[in-house]
Amino acid sequence: MSAPVIAPPADPPRKPGRVTELNELARTTPGLLTVLTVVLVAVGALVGVFTAISVQARATALDDLTTRSGPLSVAAQEIYRSLSDADATATSAFLAGGEEPADQRSRYETDIAQAENAVAVAVAAREPADITAEGSPLATLSAQLSVYTGLIETARANNHQGLPVGAAYQREASNLMRTQLLPAAEELYRGETAQLAADQDAAGGFPFLELLLGVIALAVLIIAQVFVRRATNRVFNVGLVVATVAALISLLWTMVATFGVMTNVDQSRESGSAKVDHLAQTRIATLTARADETLTLVARGSGAQFEEDYVEVAGELDGKDGSTGRLDLASADAINDEARGHIEDARQAWDQWSEVHQQIRAADDGGQYTEAVQLAIGPAEDGATARFDEVDKGLSEAIALTTQSFDDEVSQASNAVTGTVIGVVLLAAIMAAGSVAGIWQRLKEYR
Numbered sequence: 001m002s003a004p005v006i007a008p009p010a011d012p013p014r015k016p017g018r019v020t021e022l023n024e025l026a027r028t029t030p031g032l033l034t035v036l037t038v039v040l041v042a043v044g045a046l047v048g049v050f051t052a053i054s055v056q057a058r059a060t061a062l063d064d065l066t067t068r069s070g071p072l073s074v075a076a077q078e079i080y081r082s083l084s085d086a087d088a089t090a091t092s093a094f095l096a097g098g099e100e101p102a103d104q105r106s107r108y109e110t111d112i113a114q115a116e117n118a119v120a121v122a123v124a125a126r127e128p129a130d131i132t133a134e135g136s137p138l139a140t141l142s143a144q145l146s147v148y149t150g151l152i153e154t155a156r157a158n159n160h161q162g163l164p165v166g167a168a169y170q171r172e173a174s175n176l177m178r179t180q181l182l183p184a185a186e187e188l189y190r191g192e193t194a195q196l197a198a199d200q201d202a203a204g205g206f207p208f209l210e211l212l213l214g215v216i217a218l219a220v221l222i223i224a225q226v227f228v229r230r231a232t233n234r235v236f237n238v239g240l241v242v243a244t245v246a247a248l249i250s251l252l253w254t255m256v257a258t259f260g261v262m263t264n265v266d267q268s269r270e271s272g273s274a275k276v277d278h279l280a281q282t283r284i285a286t287l288t289a290r291a292d293e294t295l296t297l298v299a300r301g302s303g304a305q306f307e308e309d310y311v312e313v314a315g316e317l318d319g320k321d322g323s324t325g326r327l328d329l330a331s332a333d334a335i336n337d338e339a340r341g342h343i344e345d346a347r348q349a350w351d352q353w354s355e356v357h358q359q360i361r362a363a364d365d366g367g368q369y370t371e372a373v374q375l376a377i378g379p380a381e382d383g384a385t386a387r388f389d390e391v392d393k394g395l396s397e398a399i400a401l402t403t404q405s406f407d408d409e410v411s412q413a414s415n416a417v418t419g420t421v422i423g424v425v426l427l428a429a430i431m432a433a434g435s436v437a438g439i440w441q442r443l444k445e446y447r
Contacts, residue, residue, distance in 0.1 A: 033231070033439050036224055040243070040435035047217040047247075048428020051254060052421045054209045058261055059421065061203035062414045065268070069196040070410065072125055073273070074403065075118040076189035077280045079141065082118065083185055084287035085392075086111035087177045090152050091294035092377040092385065094159055094170045104377075112149060119145070122188065137191070140184035148176050170298055174291065189280075196273055203413065204265030207258040214251030217431065221247055228439065239438020243431040250427040257420045264413035271335050272406025276399055278333065279343075282317070282326040283395040286350065289313045290388050293357060297364060297373055307361070317350060330398070339401045346394030353387035360384060 089108045093100040119141050123131055131138045151173035158166030221244045228237050292310035296303035319325030324332075327347045334340035356375055364372035376384045 037439045041432045044432035047213045052424045059417045064199045069199045073192040073196045075121045076192040078118040080185040082111045082115035088291040137184035137188040204262045210254045217247040237438040239434045243434030246427045246430040260416035261413045264409045268409035275402045279399045339398045342394045342398040346391045349390035356384045
């Protein structure tokens with residue numbers, strides 16, 4: 001008889017692993033509610049953080065408009081204006097001969113000081129590499145401005161002694177101004193206005209991200225409430241309702257704030273920076289015309305090119321070939337009646353100046369040089385100097401009003417996002433806390 005076969009002892013039952021336990025738990029209602037709680041907290045945190053980051057980016061762009069690109073575009077404009085006026089004034093003073101008028105000397109020195117201060121402001125706002133880079137407009141301005149003033153002083157000294165070589169130095173100074181300093185100033189101005197436009201785009205862009213995040217948060221909360229209702233047979237869950245209300249308030253707050261910013265930024269562009277740029281270009285044109293007028297006289301018979309430049313600029317201001325001139329466009333596009341009044345004053349003064357210019361050219365071409373110079377730089381109220389000053393004053397005041405409109409719109413845009421970042425973060429915390437509290441009440445029922 002054969003021996004009985006003894007089977008080996010069976011392996012003891014294995015305890016389920018941690019992953020298995022979690023999988024099994026996740027299939028139960030308490031497990032699903034726990035997972036849902038984690039999802040809601042994560043969504044609330046992510047929505048709060050990324051919405052706050054997006055809103056803060058708008059606030060930063062607005063701050064840049066207020067503290068950097070806005071002021072720097074004004075500083076760049078001031079550099080061009082001051083340099084152009086300094087050159088026109090220096091040329092006028094040179095025409096006066098050995099005894100230059102004290103007021104013109106003072107005006108020239110003031111222009112140079114303002115240009116130097118504006119350059120210093122621009123330099124302080126830039127990285128050192130931007131300033132020292134080859135071809136940098138700030139490098140050109142910083143290096144060549146002292147050369148220009150040196151040439152002017154040399155021309156002035158020779159002019160006081162009655163030496164004809166002074167005229168050559170004066171022309172060389174003006175050539176340096178026109179070929180290097182003013183192009184560098186214009187390049188700087190264009191760069192700063194481009195940065196200004198970029199900051200406006202960043203601050204006033206459509207809130208795609210904010211809208212998407214808000215809708216996602218609401219959608220997740222609604223889905224959560226539907227699930228909890230089916231799982232627990234409870235119509236409302238107070239915690240989830242509170243979380244949903246917080247998400248809705250956050251979305252509405254963000255939308256109201258960002259759409260308000262968009263409106264104000266668009267207005268800052270349309271009623272501010274765009275009009276300031278046109279007025280600035282118009283003012284620069286009048287400054288160029290004044291320099292051309294006086295340089296034609298300094299050249300004494302060989303200044304045909306300067307007169308041609310004057311005619312070209314005058315055509316831009318008046319309009320030519322059926323086009324509307326800069327002054328008429330500026331008047332039609334003025335932000336309000338007060339600004340329009342200043343531009344109309346400038347327009348009237350320009351018309352009177354144009355008449356005086358014709359008299360200057362007639363006198364100069366007729367051999368009456370002294371009379372032409374007197375009409376160009378004399379103190380008479382109906383002379384070219386007085387008319388030019390009236391044009392410049394009118395445009396300057398219109399620019400100041402338009403710049404103030406830009407500042408007001410940017411300020412209102414900044415006010416629109418004030419407190420929004422903190423509000424969004426707090427509402428996200430309420431959304432997360434409400435979700436946890438609401439689902440926790442249901443989880444306690446399964447104990």
